[in-house]
Amino acid sequence: MARLHYAWTHPEKAYIARKPGSSRHDKFPEDMQELRKRIPELKVESPHQTRGRGGYPKREASVEEERAKGELQTQIDDWISMCKATYGLSLSAPRRGTADPPTSESVPLGPAHVVSHKFVPIYLGADVEPLLAGAEPLQDGPGGLEHRVLRAGHPDAAPDSRLYVYACGVAIFHLVQPRSVECLGELAAWRYRSYDTDLDWATKHLQRRLAQEGSATEAAAPYVLSAYLLEDSPWEGAHLETALQVVATPSVLVDRNHPGGAERLGDDVERGLFIDGYRNQDAVDFGIQAVSMGVAGWSGVAYHPLSPERALAMDEIVELELDVQTLWALSAYVRGEVEAGRDPVMRDEEHGLRWLRGAYSRLTVARDQETTPHQRMRKAVLATSDLPDRLRHMQEALRESIT
Structure with missing residues (x-):
């Protein structure tokens, strides 16, 4: 006792x-x-x-x-x-020596229902202006970034998918796609296969929209980041923790070098991860006891509320990721200019060094009334995205370009 x-x-x-x-x-x-x-x-x-x-x-x-x-x-x-x-x-685990360890047949692989949230950012710079003019204004997010919204128009996404247009020169697609899968390997394979088509679609769709507004751009979507809400599954306890780790780092379940595209590995590999209690050492746990379970990794976020009335709403994770990925895309532009031997040029004077310093502070410093679940989530997302370091380097680059 x-x-x-x-x-x-x-x-x-x-x-x-x-x-x-x-x-x-x-x-x-x-x-x-x-x-x-x-x-x-x-x-x-x-x-x-x-x-x-x-x-x-x-x-x-x-x-x-x-x-x-x-x-x-x-x-x-x-x-x-x-x-x-x-x-x-x-x-409730059996005492050592008194029962057989879990077998592959004793570990369920599914089914599970998840809601996939994909973020596809594209840096446009001054080319963003025609989109801003026709978009609906929104309240600033956690980073205090001015942005507006348009319908996404993706053929395989939910109606609440959106195209967010940021005044700093970034457009970012948020694609919502509910998925019911028989196993997590099926989800992982779909994720990688759909990334290729989504990147191509986002690039062409944005270029087409700008052409309709009388503008042109050669900007292309460089990557997709995902956040998953795990709604229903057969797992509990340690197996549920493993499931979230796998969802956040899906590369362990697929062969990405397969000639026909990402291919799911076998049932034995997937069950082995559950039996061994797979944990990615680079992922950060942001769960709260008896409230929620969450994992943030380099390539994505996985979240499962245990007590929905006390847990984070998925919208809170989405709002943070929108600002994080927008600044990540902006920092990628600055890094590219520096490495090419050029001084980075921001879209306008309003989005220079002081603006960036303010965004950095708003994202990295806790707010007075910030909840514990939100604080843990924010720190985990920032740590695994490497964004704070990128923003510091970006400030140094802009400061040098001024002097």
């Missing part, structure tokens, strides 16, 4: 102890049934008794004592349920 109470009151240490291979893994009760059998043995005795077991006489428990006993058992049941939901198999 003391160990279970410790797991409840020290969640960060219980989380570490749960991980496979930890020297402290066995410090917590592992057999839920035996743990429950011990609950009726707990007794609450009056401090006024003077004889009997331990110096106390035996007598019938009072109404107050029965109530206290019931409250204690309820509290312990709550501990068990919460720890089991939060730490997965850590409290």
Whole structure:
């Protein structure tokens, strides 16, 4: 009971102890049934008794004592349920040597339902002006970047997909695509295959739109970043953590060098990741105990709310990624100019060094009323995108171009 109470009151240490291979893994009760059998043995005795077991006489428990006993058992049941939901198999794993380890057949691969959010940024510079003129104004995002919105018009995306146009000279497509898959390998293969078509579509679609406005551009979409909301799945506990890690870093499930395009690897590879508890050392966990589970990596974000009323709304992740990817595209332009031996030229004087310094501060410094889930998510996304370093280098480049 003391160990279970410790797991409840020290969640960060219980989380570490749960991980496979930890020297402290066995410090917590592992057999839920035996743990429950011990609950009726707990007794609450009056401090006024003077004889009997331990110096106390035996007598019938009072109404107050029965109530206290019931409250204690309820509290312990709550501990068990919460720890089991939060730490997965850590409290119910079989004792070593008493049961066989998980087999490949015992690990489900799906099905799962996810909502894919793709971000496709394109740097336009001064060519962005015709799009800005016809777009609808929006409230500034987390980075304080002025932007407007148009319909995306993607043939395979939900109606709420949009084309965001930023005054700093960047256009970014946000494509929303719900997907039901039989396994995560299927999702990973679709992700890589659709990236090629989405990049080509975004480039041609934007060039066509600008041509209709009497302008022209040779700008092309360089990359796609994804954020996934995992809505339904068969996984719990440690397997759910593994699923989010895999969704955020899908390259472990596909052969990207296949002649016909990205090809899903076999069931044995996918089940092996679940059995081994795959973790990407470069990914950053931004989950909150009993509230949400989230992973941010270089190529994407995966999120799953445990308590929807307390978890982040997916719109909050989308709003941050829109500003992050916009600044990333802008920094890529500046880096390209510097490496080509030219001074970078911003779209106008309003988006120079001081503007960039303000955006950097708004993204990297916590707000007064920022929630813990949002702060953890923001730090994880910024850390894995390498954006703060890129913005610092960008400021140095602009400062040198002025002097």
